[in-house]
Amino acid sequence: MTDSVGAASHTPPKPPGLRERMRATVRAEVTQVALRLFTDQGFEQTTADQIAAEAGLSRASLFRYFGTKEDIVLGGLEGDGQQVVEALAARPDEERPWVALRRAFDVLVRVNEEEPEQTMSFLRLLQQTPSLRARHFEKQLTWQEQMVPEIARRLEASPGRPEDPRPTALVAAALACLDAAARAWVACDGTVSIAVLLDRAMDALTE
Numbered sequence: 691m692t693d694s695v696g697a698a699s700h701t702p703p704k705p706p707g708l709r710e711r712m713r714a715t716v717r718a719e720v721t722q723v724a725l726r727l728f729t730d731q732g733f734e735q736t737t738a739d740q741i742a743a744e745a746g747l748s749r750a751s752l753f754r755y756f757g758t759k760e761d762i763v764l765g766g767l768e769g770d771g772q773q774v775v776e777a778l779a780a781r782p783d784e785e786r787p788w789v790a791l792r793r794a795f796d797v798l799v800r801v802n803e804e805e806p807e808q809t810m811s812f813l814r815l816l817q818q819t820p821s822l823r824a825r826h827f828e829k830q831l832t833w834q835e836q837m838v839p840e841i842a843r844r845l846e847a848s849p850g851r852p853e854d855p856r857p858t859a860l861v862a863a864a865l866a867c868l869d870a871a872a873r874a875w876v877a878c879d880g881t882v883s884i885a886v887l888l889d890r891a892m893d894a895l896t897e
Contacts, residue, residue, distance in 0.1 A: 713755070716747075716755060717755050717756070717765070719745060720741065720745045720747070720752065720755060720756070720762060721762055721763070721765075721766070722808070723741060723744045723745045724736070724741045724745075724759075724762045724763065725763070725808065725811050725812060725815065726811075727740060727741060727744060728763070728815050729811050729814070729815060732818075733759075733763075733815060733818075733819040733821070733822060734819070734821075736759075738752060738753070738759050741759075741762065760821065760822060760825050763812065763815065763816075763822060764822065764825055764826060764829060767826070767829045767830075768829065768832075770797075770798060770801070771829070771830075771832060771833040771836065772836075773797045773798075774794050774795065774797055774798065774833060774837070775794075775833070775836045775837055775840070777793070777794040777796065777797045778790055778791065778794035778837055778840050778841075779840050781793055781794060783844070785844075787841050787844045787845060787860055788860060788864070788892070788895075788896065790841075790844065791837075791841070791860065791861065791864040791892075792864070792888070792889070792892050794837075795864075795868055795888060796885075798868070799884060799885045799888065802875075802884050803883075803885075806880060810875075810876065810879075810880055813872050813873075813875070813876050814876055817873065817876060830865055830869075833865065834858070834861050834862060834865060837861045838857045838858050838861050839857075841856075841857040841860050841861055842854075842856075842857040845857060845860075863895060864892065867888065867891035867892045867894075867895065868888060868891075870887075870891045871884055871887040871888040871890075871891045872884065874887045874891075875887055
């Protein structure tokens with residue numbers, strides 16, 4: 691028999707309401723439109739007004755959904771980062787930190803496998819646009835800050851020893867491997883799976 695406290699702790703989260711679902715749908719549709727325009731015309735050459743018109747929105751409405759033009763492309767990275775952080779925390783405690791980091795990236799690999807064409811368009815655009823790469827790097831630094839405490843816990847690194855570079859070094863190296871695998875995946879036009887490329891990149895640092 692399950693006690694009331696235990697039952698409450700396992701109550702599933704409330705599903706998003708209609709407004710949240712509609713907002714998510716509009717954001718996804720605008721992102722698809724924008725990626726197509728960016729791919730056809732280039733990021734810098736595509737205006738917010740063009741995106742809004744193609745998506746059937748006013749300019750003001752577009753910026754209610756996205757704060758900047760860059761956010762249309764990179765807005766989903768915050769959610770991706772949170773998924774990686776949660777996946778990392780869910781890995782078995784006995785798993786080595788480097789292995790836990792690799793397995794946490796599986797949530798991103800699955801997205802790549804489910805939406806390969808959209809992912810390829812995104813990565814190509816990212817690699818061709820310096821301003822987007824800079825913003826992408828900034829957002830990945832946020833991922834790093836969120837992942838370091840869990841790796842520090844697994845290394846039993848004392849919070850009172852901020853001079854210990856190991857947790858930050860491991861997370862930064864893992865994210866660099868993720869970026870290297872993404873670059874290689876675009877370079878080979880997706881002929882090798884990103885999972886294999888990520889394994890190769892991360893294994894190279896353990897040889």
